Amino acid sequence: VGKLTKHLRLLGFDAIFFTGVDDSRMIEIAAQDDRVILTRDTRLMERRVVSSGRVKAVLVKDDRPDVQIRQVIKMLNLGHSFSPFTLCLECNRMLEERSPEEVRERIPPYIRKTQKEFVECPYCHRVYWKGTHWEAMMRKLRDLAQDTKEDS
Ligand SMILES: [Zn+2]
Numbered sequence: 001v002g003k004l005t006k007h008l009r010l011l012g013f014d015a016i017f018f019t020g021v022d023d024s025r026m027i028e029i030a031a032q033d034d035r036v037i038l039t040r041d042t043r044l045m046e047r048r049v050v051s052s053g054r055v056k057a058v059l060v061k062d063d064r065p066d067v068q069i070r071q072v073i074k075m076l077n078l079g080h081s082f083s084p085f086t087l088c089l090e091c092n093r094m095l096e097e098r099s100p101e102e103v104r105e106r107i108p109p110y111i112r113k114t115q116k117e118f119v120e121c122p123y124c125h126r127v128y129w130k131g132t133h134w135e136a137m138m139r140k141l142r143d144l145a146q147d148t149k150e151d152s
Pocket of ligand 1: 041052088089090092121123124125126
């Protein structure tokens, strides 16, 4: 589900990844912040707080991140609310726009030559740009949005 977290952030959805076993803490945070729990744990789905609907949870049914993201987008009806390139994939913070001059020292020379638009995470200072990987990802997302609209 770590990959799913990153995929969600890439689409602009605020997502926190929990590792380890402290379900109670996770449920508490979900209730507090009005978050939806995405889990592969069927036992978690049976807990009173979830089955009563007090905390919303989605049981993720597949191992493949591509299939997982489709399922989540469909079940939560997120197909119309993508805002890619807004959240840091590592720490879930809002990205800020940067000029090429501002990030110059921190990007590879070939990127300096080809890219003009950059964003930076104010927390971990990772710099992102709309490179070829980005374009490929956007195509994939458009397909995904199309698909999830059609099936619903
Ligand atoms: Zn960051």
